Amino acid sequence: MNNVVxxxxxxxxxxxxxxxxxxxxxxxxxxxxxxxxxxxxxSAGFDTKIMRKVIALRKxxxxxxxxxxxxxxxxxxxxxxxxxxxxxxxxxxxxx
Amino acid sequence: MNNVVxxxxxxxxxxxxxxxxxxxxxxxxxxxxxxxxxxxxxSAGFDTKIMRKVIALRKxxxxxxxxxxxxxxxxxxxxxxxxxxxxxxxxxxxxx
Amino acid sequence: MNNVVxxxxxxxxxxxxxxxxxxxxxxxxxxxxxxxxxxxxxSAGFDTKIMRKVIALRKxxxxxxxxxxxxxxxxxxxxxxxxxxxxxxxxxxxxx
Amino acid sequence: MNNVVxxxxxxxxxxxxxxxxxxxxxxxxxxxxxxxxxxxxxSAGFDTKIMRKVIALRKxxxxxxxxxxxxxxxxxxxxxxxxxxxxxxxxxxxxx
DNA sequence: AACGTTGAAATAGTTC
DNA sequence: GAACTATTTCAACGTT
Numbered sequence: 057m058n059n060v061v062x063x064x065x066x067x068x069x070x071x072x073x074x075x076x077x078x079x080x081x082x083x084x085x086x087x088x089x090x091x092x093x094x095x096x097x098x099s100a101g102f103d104t105k106i107m108r109k110v111i112a113l114r115k116x117x118x119x120x121x122x123x124x125x126x127x128x129x130x131x132x133x134x135x136x137x138x139x140x141x142x143x144x145x146x147x148x149x150x151x152x
Numbered sequence: 153m154n155n156v157v158x159x160x161x162x163x164x165x166x167x168x169x170x171x172x173x174x175x176x177x178x179x180x181x182x183x184x185x186x187x188x189x190x191x192x193x194x195s196a197g198f199d200t201k202i203m204r205k206v207i208a209l210r211k212x213x214x215x216x217x218x219x220x221x222x223x224x225x226x227x228x229x230x231x232x233x234x235x236x237x238x239x240x241x242x243x244x245x246x247x248x
Numbered sequence: 249m250n251n252v253v254x255x256x257x258x259x260x261x262x263x264x265x266x267x268x269x270x271x272x273x274x275x276x277x278x279x280x281x282x283x284x285x286x287x288x289x290x291s292a293g294f295d296t297k298i299m300r301k302v303i304a305l306r307k308x309x310x311x312x313x314x315x316x317x318x319x320x321x322x323x324x325x326x327x328x329x330x331x332x333x334x335x336x337x338x339x340x341x342x343x344x
Numbered sequence: 345m346n347n348v349v350x351x352x353x354x355x356x357x358x359x360x361x362x363x364x365x366x367x368x369x370x371x372x373x374x375x376x377x378x379x380x381x382x383x384x385x386x387s388a389g390f391d392t393k394i395m396r397k398v399i400a401l402r403k404x405x406x407x408x409x410x411x412x413x414x415x416x417x418x419x420x421x422x423x424x425x426x427x428x429x430x431x432x433x434x435x436x437x438x439x440x
Numbered sequence: 441a442a443c444g445t446t447g448a449a450a451t452a453g454t455t456c
Numbered sequence: 457g458a459a460c461t462a463t464t465t466c467a468a469c470g471t472t
Contacts, residue, residue, distance in 0.1 A: 065422070066422035066423075069198055069203075069422050070422065072189060072192065072193040072196075072198065072203070073203065073206070073207060073423065075189050076186055076189050076190070076203075076207060077207065077210075079182055079185050079186045079189065080186065080207075082182055083179055083182040083183065083186070086175050086178055086179040086182065087179065087468085090172055090175045090176065090179075091469090093168055093171050093172050093175070094172070096168065097165070097168040100164060100168075102165055102168065103322070103326050104470090105322055105470080106319070106322050106323065106326060107165075107168070107169065107172075108446090108469095109315065109318060109319045109322060110169070110319065111169065111172060111173065111176075112315060112446090112447085113315055113316065113319065114173070116308065116311070116312050116315065119308070120305070120308050120309075120312070123301065123304060123305055123308065124305065126301060127298065127301040127302065127305065130295070130297055130298050130301060131298065134298065183449085199415060199419075201450090201451075202412070202416055202419050203419065204449095204451090205416065206419050206420060206423065208466095209420075210423075223391060224394055224398070227261065227391075227394050227395065228398060228401075230257070230258035231258075231261070231262060231398065260388060261385075261395075264381060264385040264388075264390065264395070265398070265399060267381050268378055268381050268382070268395075268399060269399065269402075271374055271377050271378045272399075274374055275371055275374040275375065275378070278367050278370055278371040279371065279453095279462095279463095281367050282367045282371070283454090285360055285364050285367065286364070288360065289357070289360040292356060292360075294357055294360065296455095299357075299360070299361065299364075300461080302361070303361065303364060303365065303368075304461095306365070375463090375464095386443095393465090393466085396464090400464095400465095
């Protein structure tokens with residue numbers, strides 16, 4: 057048999073694909089669940105449009121916080137590069 | 153007690169929002185998982201870009217696929233393109 | 249001639265495509281320009297990574313402001329729907 | 345005056361940032377313009393999704409296209425797919 | 441039921 | 457060449 061390696065490769069690939077498709081199904085189920093919660097909320101009289109906007113804003117807040125932290129880290133690194141210079145030390149003493 | 157209804161509403165709304173945000177977190181986790189499988193596949197030497205395309209094709213049913221391909225030919229003909237592609241030539245022979 | 253309509257369509261399509269490709273070229277030129285400004289800044293001793301982060305944060309601020317305004321509008325609409333009820337009037341009097 | 349250098353640096357940085365943000369605005373405007381052309385095309389009855397694909401293909405050179413198509417076949421073969429597509433059949437006859 | 445809007449996903453490009 | 461960013465594309469949702 058010539059194609060032993062090829063077949064193994066094919067099997068391997070197939071296995072990856074199946075794992076991915078399985079996970080995507082689970083993900084889709086969650087999407088459905090989320091939609092159902094919105095439906096419930098709507099039935100309970102809430103304005104889902106507002107709900108979506110509020111949730112989006114909360115996500116943005118979280119994202120912004122992360123960005124700010126990342127920026128801070130970069131700053132710290134930049135200062136770290138200067139840490140052996142007098143100005144760098146003075147700056148570090150402010151944030152440490 | 154004046155605000156019984158109001159408070160319940162607020163509680164109710166809060167509960168909906170929390171359920172949604174919880175589900176979205178789970179979804180995000182799955183997205184991460186999927187990304188990791190793709191990373192594994194990449195390490196194993198597979199071309200993940202192609203994998204993604206194949207998975208997308210598997211989702212799409214055959215009818216839709218054919219429709220898209222046919223429409224594509226029409227557009228490319230309108231532009232006078234396509235003559236130098238093997239797959240394109242085969243396709244052209246069908247529509248010409 | 250049979251294909252008058254078809255030809256006109258083809259011409260029309262071609263014209264759209266050319267306009268788009270023209271605009272995309274201009275856009276690409278701007279992308280290049282931006283890259284060059286970053287290069288200049290780097291040569292002048294600035295940390296472009298930090299610059300990018302700061303610019304991203306400024307964009308997020310702008311986006312968030314817009315989101316908040318949009319949310320406010322939705323709120324106002326929601327209140328508007330209640331405007332003929334006593335509670336709605338009381339609420340409106342708070343934001344007006 | 346102590347901070348001459350610092351101030352110049354700050355001014356310099358500010359100027360870079362403003363140039364970048366200005367260019368990004370222009371770029372965004374072009375993106376909007378492109379979107380509008382697609383809208384026009386859609387109103388004229390064209391399928392913009394296909395238009396986008398065709399434009400992408402025009403960007404890609406022929407060699408790259410063929411390579412991608414060939415690899416695609418290999419993967420789909422590994423999964424035992426592809427038998428029911430007209431383009432696929434033509435392609436299969438090339439690699440089988 | 442098409443339309444635009446918006447959020448998510450994928451791809452391309454860039455930097456280290 | 458690997459990671460990160462930015463852009464672009466795709467899909468879902470509510471709306472009209």
